[in-house]
Amino acid sequence: MKKIFVFLIPVLLLAGCSSSSTWGWYVIDPRTENGWINVKFLLSGMGDTILISVIAAVISIVVGLVVALPALSERRWLRIVNRIYVEFVRAIPLLPMLFWVFYGLPIVFKSMGMNVPIDPFWGAVITLALSDSAFTAEIYRAGIQSIAKGQTEAAQTIGLNYLQTMRYVILPQAIRRILPPLANQFIYIVKMSAFASVIGMQELTRRANELVVTEYRPLEIYSLLVLEYLVLVLIISAGVRWLERKMGADERE
Amino acid sequence: MAQTAIELVGVNKWFGTFHVLKDINLTVGTGEKVVICGPSGSGKSTVVRCINRLEEHQKGQIVVDGTELTNDPQSVAAIRSEVGMVFQQFNLFPHLTVLENLTLGPIKARGMSRTDAKAKAMQYLERVHIPDQANKRPGQLSGGQQQRVAIARSLCMEPKVLLFDEPTSALDPEMISEVLDVMVGLAEEGMTMVVVTHEMGFARKVADNMVFMDAGEIVEQGPPETFFAAPKSDRCRKFLSQILQH
Ligand SMILES: Nc1ncnc2c1ncn2[C@@H]1O[C@H](COP(=O)(O)OP(=O)(O)O)[C@@H](O)[C@H]1O
Ligand SMILES: [Mg+2]
Numbered sequence: 001m002k003k004i005f006v007f008l009i010p011v012l013l014l015a016g017c018s019s020s021s022t023w024g025w026y027v028i029d030p031r032t033e034n035g036w037i038n039v040k041f042l043l044s045g046m047g048d049t050i051l052i053s054v055i056a057a058v059i060s061i062v063v064g065l066v067v068a069l070p071a072l073s074e075r076r077w078l079r080i081v082n083r084i085y086v087e088f089v090r091a092i093p094l095l096p097m098l099f100w101v102f103y104g105l106p107i108v109f110k111s112m113g114m115n116v117p118i119d120p121f122w123g124a125v126i127t128l129a130l131s132d133s134a135f136t137a138e139i140y141r142a143g144i145q146s147i148a149k150g151q152t153e154a155a156q157t158i159g160l161n162y163l164q165t166m167r168y169v170i171l172p173q174a175i176r177r178i179l180p181p182l183a184n185q186f187i188y189i190v191k192m193s194a195f196a197s198v199i200g201m202q203e204l205t206r207r208a209n210e211l212v213v214t215e216y217r218p219l220e221i222y223s224l225l226v227l228e229y230l231v232l233v234l235i236i237s238a239g240v241r242w243l244e245r246k247m248g249a250d251e252r253e
Numbered sequence: 254m255a256q257t258a259i260e261l262v263g264v265n266k267w268f269g270t271f272h273v274l275k276d277i278n279l280t281v282g283t284g285e286k287v288v289i290c291g292p293s294g295s296g297k298s299t300v301v302r303c304i305n306r307l308e309e310h311q312k313g314q315i316v317v318d319g320t321e322l323t324n325d326p327q328s329v330a331a332i333r334s335e336v337g338m339v340f341q342q343f344n345l346f347p348h349l350t351v352l353e354n355l356t357l358g359p360i361k362a363r364g365m366s367r368t369d370a371k372a373k374a375m376q377y378l379e380r381v382h383i384p385d386q387a388n389k390r391p392g393q394l395s396g397g398q399q400q401r402v403a404i405a406r407s408l409c410m411e412p413k414v415l416l417f418d419e420p421t422s423a424l425d426p427e428m429i430s431e432v433l434d435v436m437v438g439l440a441e442e443g444m445t446m447v448v449v450t451h452e453m454g455f456a457r458k459v460a461d462n463m464v465f466m467d468a469g470e471i472v473e474q475g476p477p478e479t480f481f482a483a484p485k486s487d488r489c490r491k492f493l494s495q496i497l498q499h
Contacts, residue, residue, distance in 0.1 A: 148342075148344075150340060150342055150344035151344060151346065153307050153338075153340070153344060154338075154340065154344035154345070154346070154403075154406075155346075156305075156307065156333065157305060157307075157333060157336070157337065157338040157407070158337075158357065158358030158362060158406065158407070158409075158410055159330070159333055159334055159358050159362030159363065159410060160357070160358065160361055160362055161330075161362075164361050164362070168357060168361060169346055169357075172348050173346075173347065173348050
């Protein structure tokens with residue numbers, strides 16, 4: 001009995017070595033046929049990661065503005081509505097919000113007599129947009145508040161109404177304070193889109209998980225996954241810095 | 254236009270618990286020029302800002318050209334369309350050219366065509382002597398030029414009344430006269446004007462009525478001849494002696 005044990009230990013150790021305790025880059029070596037298939041499989045999630053992020057960002061940019069405007073009102077109750085939205089949405093962790101939207105929201109719709117199925121794609125988009133909109137709203141608020149009050153007053157004295165004042169006077173000036181942090185926020189969305197994998201969205205992270213299950217090479221596959229996000233985020237960062245330089249240059253003009 | 258352009262009757266205003274305007278009574282006839290002076294913090298800006306609802310009064314009555322100023326947005330819009338305002342800090346739109354600053358109101362608020370608005374803007378830029386600056390940004394102009402653009406911007410809305418809140422206080426001394434000259438020109442053409450200023454030379458030249466404010470009250474008002482020669486109150490006498498020293 002004892003002998004069997006002594007014999008088993010090195011066998012178990014060796015077994016471990018041969019599977020995942022050593023390097024095995026071959027799984028994602030594009031020079032081998034199988035490795036290339038795997039790499040293509042991993043990269044194929046890129047499209048959806050980008051698509052989810054872009055759509056969520058666009059929605060967040062619109063919703064954020066709508067949420068920010070009441071914060072700038074003279075009326076207290078409007079400012080309170082804004083505060084409640086921002087504090088509430090900001091407080092909810094992304095994953096529970098994702099579960100709530102994906103599994104819960106269709107039931108809410110159904111109870112109201114509407115049949116609105118939510119697929120993983122839109123579940124992820126809605127959640128990311130919702131979660132991000134609280135931050136976007138704060139960015140708008142800070143940007144708009146940085147514009148001197150005299151600008152609004154001057155606009156009022158030449159007869160512009162509220163929306164015209166925003167559209168032609170305030171937002172064009174605030175945009176250079178708003179755009180760079182907004183673009184920065186896009187990085188947050190891209191990274192958080194990884195959570196979409198848990199509701200079955202076939203984006204970057206989900207692809208990596210699926211490949212790990214079949215290949216059992218987590219180190220190599222997740223390394224590539226990390227690299228994919230890194231490249232994506234670095235490209236966006238470069239874009240943000242370019243935007244900041246451009247906005248800064250405009251301001252000095 | 255009615256005989257009385259602006260009428261304030263028993264106007265009171267509070268900032269929180271601070272009683273900033275106390276029973277203000279003031280009548281401005283059509284074509285009349287009223288100059289308001291008084292120490293800093295006495296409520297001059299607040300009076301002027303109440304007339305076009307940049308501040309809200311809590312008690313009393315403000316009537317502009319026969320329309321009472323109430324919380325009704327229509328009354329506010331009606332009165333703002335009659336009343337132009339020139340600010341101490343100019344408040345030009347820095348992201349727009351001079352010409353765009355002038356045409357924004359006529360085009361967006363009045364629905365005027367771009368061509369007409371441009372023609373009108375150029376006409377008023379001539380009037381304030383800077384047609385050659387039309388395509389520059391406000392930031393590229395001197396303070397005096399900026400304030401003249403601001404006056405032209407108000408004029409483009411064809412107001413019946415012009416309010417000025419210390420229009421020359423933010424200017425370097427050598428630029429004050431170019432702005433005052435434009436204002437004297439407007440006065441001579443019959444514009445109804447309410448001017449907060451400490452430029453007493455200008456006041457003597459154009460004012461029909463001088464108003465002295467202190468601590469939220471109108472302490473004294475009257476025609477400039479008697480106002481300057483024989484101020485009735487101590488406070489006014491003291492104030493005048495201080496600012497007329499230089
Ligand atoms: N928005 C405001 N909130 C609170 N107090 C204010 C506000 N605006 C002005 N005040 C106060 O009201 C008083 C009168 O101000 P103002 O009308 O600007 O005086 P003036 O133009 O004569 O210098 C000052 O004491 C000022 O501090
Ligand atoms: Mg003032």
